[in-house]
Amino acid sequence: MAVSENKVPPALELRALAKTFDRPAVAGLDLFVRAGEFYMLLGPNGAGKTTTLRMVSGLLKPDSGSISVFGVDALADPVGAKQIVGWLSDEPMIYDKLTPVEYLEFVAGLWNVESAVASARASELLRWLGLTPHAHERCEGFSRGMRQKVALAGALVHEPRLIILDEPLTGLDAGSARLVKDVLLARVAAGSTVIMTTHILEIAERMADRIGVISSGRLIAEGTLDELRSRTGKGAASLEDTFLALVGEIAA
Amino acid sequence: MSRPGSLTWFAGHELRLAWRDWFSMMTAGRKSRRRSVFVWVGLFVLFLHWIAFAFVGPFAHVAPNPGKPALIVVTASLLLSFSMMLSQAMESVTRAFYSRSDLDLILVSPARADRLFAVRIGAIALLAVGMSALVMGPFINMLALAGGVRWLAAYGVIVSLALTATAFSVALTYALFRLIGAKRTRLAAQIVAAILGATFVIGLQVAAILSSGTASRFAFLQSHAVTALAPETASLLWWPARAALGDESTLVAVFATSLALFVAAAFYFSPRFADCAILAAGTAQDRARHAARAPAAFQVSTPARTLRRKEWLLLQRDPWLMSQSLMQLLYLVPAALLLWRNFALGTSASLVLVPTLIMAAGQLAGGLAWLTISGEDAPDFIASAPVTARRILRAKIEAVLGAIAFVFAPLLLVFAFVSLKDTFVVAIGIVAAAVSATAIQLWFRTQAKRTQFRRRHTSSRIATFAEAFSSITWAAAGGLAAAGSLLAPLVGLLALALLGGTRWLSPAQT
Numbered sequence: 001m002a003v004s005e006n007k008v009p010p011a012l013e014l015r016a017l018a019k020t021f022d023r024p025a026v027a028g029l030d031l032f033v034r035a036g037e038f039y040m041l042l043g044p045n046g047a048g049k050t051t052t053l054r055m056v057s058g059l060l061k062p063d064s065g066s067i068s069v070f071g072v073d074a075l076a077d078p079v080g081a082k083q084i085v086g087w088l089s090d091e092p093m094i095y096d097k098l099t100p101v102e103y104l105e106f107v108a109g110l111w112n113v114e115s116a117v118a119s120a121r122a123s124e125l126l127r128w129l130g131l132t133p134h135a136h137e138r139c140e141g142f143s144r145g146m147r148q149k150v151a152l153a154g155a156l157v158h159e160p161r162l163i164i165l166d167e168p169l170t171g172l173d174a175g176s177a178r179l180v181k182d183v184l185l186a187r188v189a190a191g192s193t194v195i196m197t198t199h200i201l202e203i204a205e206r207m208a209d210r211i212g213v214i215s216s217g218r219l220i221a222e223g224t225l226d227e228l229r230s231r232t233g234k235g236a237a238s239l240e241d242t243f244l245a246l247v248g249e250i251a252a
Numbered sequence: 253m254s255r256p257g258s259l260t261w262f263a264g265h266e267l268r269l270a271w272r273d274w275f276s277m278m279t280a281g282r283k284s285r286r287r288s289v290f291v292w293v294g295l296f297v298l299f300l301h302w303i304a305f306a307f308v309g310p311f312a313h314v315a316p317n318p319g320k321p322a323l324i325v326v327t328a329s330l331l332l333s334f335s336m337m338l339s340q341a342m343e344s345v346t347r348a349f350y351s352r353s354d355l356d357l358i359l360v361s362p363a364r365a366d367r368l369f370a371v372r373i374g375a376i377a378l379l380a381v382g383m384s385a386l387v388m389g390p391f392i393n394m395l396a397l398a399g400g401v402r403w404l405a406a407y408g409v410i411v412s413l414a415l416t417a418t419a420f421s422v423a424l425t426y427a428l429f430r431l432i433g434a435k436r437t438r439l440a441a442q443i444v445a446a447i448l449g450a451t452f453v454i455g456l457q458v459a460a461i462l463s464s465g466t467a468s469r470f471a472f473l474q475s476h477a478v479t480a481l482a483p484e485t486a487s488l489l490w491w492p493a494r495a496a497l498g499d500e501s502t503l504v505a506v507f508a509t510s511l512a513l514f515v516a517a518a519f520y521f522s523p524r525f526a527d528c529a530i531l532a533a534g535t536a537q538d539r540a541r542h543a544a545r546a547p548a549a550f551q552v553s554t555p556a557r558t559l560r561r562k563e564w565l566l567l568q569r570d571p572w573l574m575s576q577s578l579m580q581l582l583y584l585v586p587a588a589l590l591l592w593r594n595f596a597l598g599t600s601a602s603l604v605l606v607p608t609l610i611m612a613a614g615q616l617a618g619g620l621a622w623l624t625i626s627g628e629d630a631p632d633f634i635a636s637a638p639v640t641a642r643r644i645l646r647a648k649i650e651a652v653l654g655a656i657a658f659v660f661a662p663l664l665l666v667f668a669f670v671s672l673k674d675t676f677v678v679a680i681g682i683v684a685a686a687v688s689a690t691a692i693q694l695w696f697r698t699q700a701k702r703t704q705f706r707r708r709h710t711s712s713r714i715a716t717f718a719e720a721f722s723s724i725t726w727a728a729a730g731g732l733a734a735a736g737s738l739l740a741p742l743v744g745l746l747a748l749a750l751l752g753g754t755r756w757l758s759p760a761q762t
Contacts, residue, residue, distance in 0.1 A: 109558025
C-alpha cells in the first residue's frame, strides 16, 4: 500500500485522549496513523474503539487530550477537520424517505461539493456499489446491505482524505462485504487513509497495513501483523491467536 | 397460570406490554418519575372533576324522558365521542397490521395467530373505553353527584360506543385492505382516521356557520330548524341518549347490540388479520419499487438550503405525519368557512378567526419543530458534517417557519380582503405563536426517531404545557387585539413572560 513520506502531516494523531462516562472509556490514548495507510483498530467489546472514533469524527467531545487530522486541530477547528473526514457507523445513517441519489445530493450539499463533481462521483459510486438500478427508489424498502452501501456512498461522495469506519461489515452478505472491501482498498490505493474497526479478524489480517489493539481505553499493541506476532512470540499463529494473547496479557 | 398460546395467555402478554408501554411513555423511561406520574394523573383527574362540576349543573336534573332538544344535545355529544373513538380505533387497527415489533415472532410460532388478533381487537376496545372514560368520567361522576346515580348508566353507553366503534373500525380497515390493497391502506386508513376524528365536530361547526353565521354548535343544535328536522322522540335514534340518561331497559338493549357487533367482528376478522399482517409486511419492498420515477437532475446547493430541502422533503413524504398534520389543519376549515362567509356578508368574525388561526399556527409549528429539531433520523451523520451546530439548527428552524408560512400565507391573503388591520394582527400572532412553539422545542430538544412523534409530549411535561399555554395566550392576545381591547398588549406580555419562564426552566438553562 502507498504510505506517504514523513513530511506529509499524519492522517490522525491522538495525544493523551481521554473520555469518561460512568467509567473511563478512553484513558490517555496516543495514536498515530500515517497518511495513505489502512489502519485497523481492534479490541474487545467495551475497549473504547467506538468512543475514540466518535471523538475523532466530532460526535463526542473528549475530556482531555488532542486530536489532529492532517494537521488540523479537530478540537479548535471542528468544521475544518470534518471537511476532510468521512464517517460510517455499523448502523447505516440514512433517511428512509429519500432515494440514494437524493441522499447523496444531501451529503454533497452538507460538504459543499460542487454540483457537477458531486453528480459524477455519485453516479460512479452508485455504479460501483451496484446501486444504479435502485438509485431513484426510496431507501425504506432496502435490505441492510443496500442501506449500508448507500451510507458508504455517502461517506465517500465528498472524497474524504480520512475515512473512518466503525464495524462497516456488520450484517453484510459475502458479496456486499467484498464490494465494500474492494471500494475501501481502491480508496487507499488512490491515496486516502482508512481507519476501521472490526471484530472479523480475518479481514484485519488481509486488509490492514497496520493494526492497533486497544483495551480498557489504551493502546496495548501496534504494528504490522508480523510485528504483533513477534511480540507475542507466536510467529506462525493467526491474528486471532495473537489478538487473544495480547488482550489476555492485559486481562491477566 | 394460563396455558401458553391460549386466549388468556395472549391477553396477559398484551396487557403487560401495554402497561409497560404506557408507563414508559408517561415517565419517558425514567423510573424516578413513577411517583410524580401518579400524583400528576391524580391531580389532572381532580382538575377535570372541578371543571366538570362547573359545567354540568344545568343538565343534572334533565328528566330521564326529555323532549327533542335535550335528546339532540345528548346524542350529538355521544356522536362526538363515537367519532373520536372510531378515529382512535382505526389508528390502532392500522398499527396492529403494520407495526412489526413482535408480530413476526408470533406469526412464525405454532401459536394460533387469530387468538392474538382477537385479544388485540379487545385491547383496542379497552383503550377506547379508557380514553373516553378519562375525558367523560368526571362529567358523568359530577352529574351522578348532582342528579342521582341514574347518570352512571352513561358509563355503560361509553362501553357500548367503544365496542361499536372498534367493530366498525376493524371492518372498515379490513374493507380498505381488500379494496385498495395493503400498500395504500396504511395511508388511506390514517387519513380516514384523522378525518373521522374531526368530521363530526367540524361538520357541526360548518352547519352552524352556514345556517346562523356563528360558530356556536350548541345554539345550532337547539335551533328550531334542527328540532323540526329531528325524528320523533320514540325513534330508535335516541336510544343511546335515553340509555345515557338512565333508562335501564334501553341501556341493556344498546349494550347487547354493541356486544353482538363486537363479538361478530372479532370472530369474523381475527382469522383474517394474519393474512393482512403478512400482506402488510410486503409493502416496504413494494413501496420502494413503485417510488421509482423519472430521475431529476442532480442538484447540490449550500448546506443551509440542503438541510431545509431535506426537512421539507421528509415532511412531504411521510404519510403518517401528513395525517397527523391534516388533523390539525382540518380544524382550520370552519375558520376558513367563517372567513369566506364573513367576506361575502361584509360582517366581522375576527373574534373567532384570529385566535383560531394563531392557535393552529402554534400547534402546527410545535409538531413540525419537534420533527425537524428532535426527530432527526441520522443525528450522528449530521453531526459529522462540516457545518456548525448553530448553522444546522438555524436551517432547521427556517424549515419549520417556511412550512408555517406555506400553510398560512394563502389564508392571510384572503383575510387581507376582509380587513387589513386584522390581517396584520393575525400575521403577527402567527409569527409569535410559531416562533414561541419552535423556541420551546429548541430549548427542550431530545434526540428521537421521527417515528416516535406520538410520544413527543412525554419527553417533557413542561415543554408540552408551555407550548399549549403559549399558543393559547398568543391566540387570546390576537383575539383581544382584533376586538380593539386595551388588554391585548398585557396578554402579549404575559405570553412573553411565559416564554421567559419556560426558557428559565429549560435544561439548556439549568
